[in-house]
Amino acid sequence: MAFEELLDKVGGLGKFQMLQMTLILPSLMVVVCHSLLENFTAAVPGHRCWVHILDNATVSDNDTGILSPDVLLRISIPLDSNLKPEKCRRFLHPQWQLLHLNGTFPNMTDLDTEPCVDGWVYDHNLFSSTIVTEWDLVCDQQSQKPLIQSLVMVGTLMGGLIYGHLSDRWLVESSRWLIITNKPDEGLKELKIVAHRNGMKNIEETLNLEGLRATMQEELETTQTKTTMFDLFRTPNLRKRTCLLFFVRFANSISFFGIIINLQHFGSNIFLFQVIFGVLTLSVRCLALYPMNKVGRRPIQMLSMFLVGLSILINIFVPQDMQTLRLILASVGISCVAASQTSFSVHQSELTPTIVRAKAAGLDLLANRCGAALAPLLMALVVYLPTLPWIIYGVCPIIAVPVLLLLPETKNLPLPDTIQDVENNKKFSRKASEKDFYIKVTKF
Template identity: 55%
Template sequence: MAFQDLLDRVGNMGRFQILQIAFLLICNATLTPQTVLENFTAAIPGHRCWVHVLDNDTASDIDSGILSQDDLLRISIPLDSNSRPDKCRRFVQPQWHFLHLNGTFSNVTEPDTEPCEDGWVYERSTFLSTTVTEWDLVCGSQVLVSVSKFIFLIGNLIGPFLGGHLSDRWLPESARWLIVTNKPQKGLQELRKAACMNGMKNSEDTLTMEVVRTTMREELETAQIEPALCDLFRTPNLRKRIFLLCLVRFTTAIPAFGFIIHLQHLKSNVFLMQCLTAASAIPASFAAMFLLNRIGRRITQFFFSLLLGIFILATVSAPEEMQILCGVLITLTGANIYAVISSNTLHANELIPTVIRARALGVTGIATNVGAALTPLFMILAVYSASLPWIIYGVFSFLGCFIPLLLPETKNQPLPDSIQDVENEWKGSRQAKEEGAIIKVTSF
């Protein structure tokens, strides 16, 4: 709690901290729309094959009004397994005799069909134009939509490789990081700036180099050697934490990004659902904060990840006709995603030592983006079953809910400043368990 003593001198939550939070919110607000953008720019509208008798402007049957559009559609496009016009095939020849069958096909030979050789006709009531309609990324080419999302998310994967180094030069820099990396003078300057912005008087007298060195003496002694990336995996306890945190981020990213970037596939109004899921982020974040402080970090993550898996499976199982139920389930799924991400992020920051936190978050960020990059590839499986990708997202969410239980609880615990703090915590807990076991044995 050494650095916490210094924070008490500058003000725990004043104007300085509020401005930092506001700045981070602005940064996130500029990034998040890029992730959800393809729900609109790459939306896949309803479509069918272009057919001569229906879509040729010179077709005499349409001009004369002898046959309705439904009749022409019936003789031109076969029905799929859901008794709806097939999106990817058409009859080789118009099946005029279908007009006289009154819906009975049992004694009729299956007519020949072919792919959409002349292109597609798109339903444009919601989207006038998307990348899908521009380049006909449907049917056999629909996989290219997932490939484009995969490439975009691979670009995100590159970020964490640079983020750790860039964050070490970000201004204003973390005073804690400056002090424990043998830059106490700069750390003292940042503390005085924060105290001044928070209206703390006499900060020059109360915050001195002697105070900083005395308060954080132990941390400064253990920070003589600047930790490297390999130090994340050198000691057993920290190595275990990094591995489990990467696993948490990976299993969380798959359902989270799978839902966020494929919202349009849930057969609801994508504009309304995007607004509702975004609005749900605010109460979800407050709910996560409340539970994190009440029942702890591990149980909160377990609870929200479990609910996320349940809501994903319930959403994909709900009948398409029950639009209100689907909307409620989609909104609850989005709320749980924001709660899970908030809980995971907080827990990870509290488990990683200050001196190597930027590099550790870079490593866990890689795990996050690997999981995110895989989500569009799972959506390719929708050609076999529309529900299959969503079932996979739900299963990953169920798997992810158990991993935080293997990590230490950090509620009301001091933040580790050095790698040695993490190892000492492990040794202390092990010693306490051994002593407890001895007491239990000797009490009988």
């Protein structure tokens, strides 16, 4: 609670903080765009087997007479259960007898077929080129696509671990970081800069080094010993919170990336879907703050994660041709997962003591990236059961709902400053602490 008092003195959520959030937003948007790029760079266009009689450039009209491409396609490619050309097989020999059936459809299982030994022909109307068309990641090689997508996400995970650590060199301007690393003079200087930018006048009269040391005394004493990531697991209560938070974030990420990188599963117009999901995500993340502050962090997470899983599981039973209903269910899912992510971010910060909060945020990022890496890899399971990946996407957030019951609610409670605060289950309302804060201010 000590640092919150200092923030209140320098203007709280003022112009300085607003400017920081505005400046960081573009960089976050770029990161999100990279994650969503897989919908387009790894899109699977329509395809069929390459056949000599139809696709060989040296075959002229004189060789085939007056037969149209549709006719040649009919005698070369069998039809699937939806009466559309098969994507992964072709007739071993042209089936000329099919031209005399007058619209009837024979039993294709009696005709000899073979895999696409000469490659595929892709529909380039929507995508001129993707990694799927470049490397033929279809049919027997379709499991390679989710593997490549997963490796991309693993790359972001490794980059976060490496460059996240290196970025500490550029965080020295944070007054909080300066204070907890025993540089109170520099921290005080940064706080005064924040106060001036927030329009706070005569701040030197109430904000000085003695007052800073008095306010942050407990925190400064705690930070004499350097903390590590292992401190999140040394004590029982904090270890419990850390493990539960890791699982909840992991389950949340699996469902989020399961929806967001598989837009083709919901219909063909993925450009429209991307816009709709983007608008919904942005809107819900902002709107979720109001019920979260009224009802609490935990209830909003539980409700939203249950609805995420439910919408995904219901969508499994909706036919592919009912694209409007599939899109509505997917929109409900992406909206709820956005709400749960917003409430989780606040909840996670309020459950973690100040002294290890940055390390807990790093572990949270690790859980998020692990879920992001696993989500596309699960699509390789379609070779065993087409609905299996979506069952996992739906079940994971539902399992996380009872897990959230094991975490305490943090609405109207102050941030824990030390690990001991967590172990002692320190609880007192923010309203009560605000009264204490005003008493402390009058002493300066």
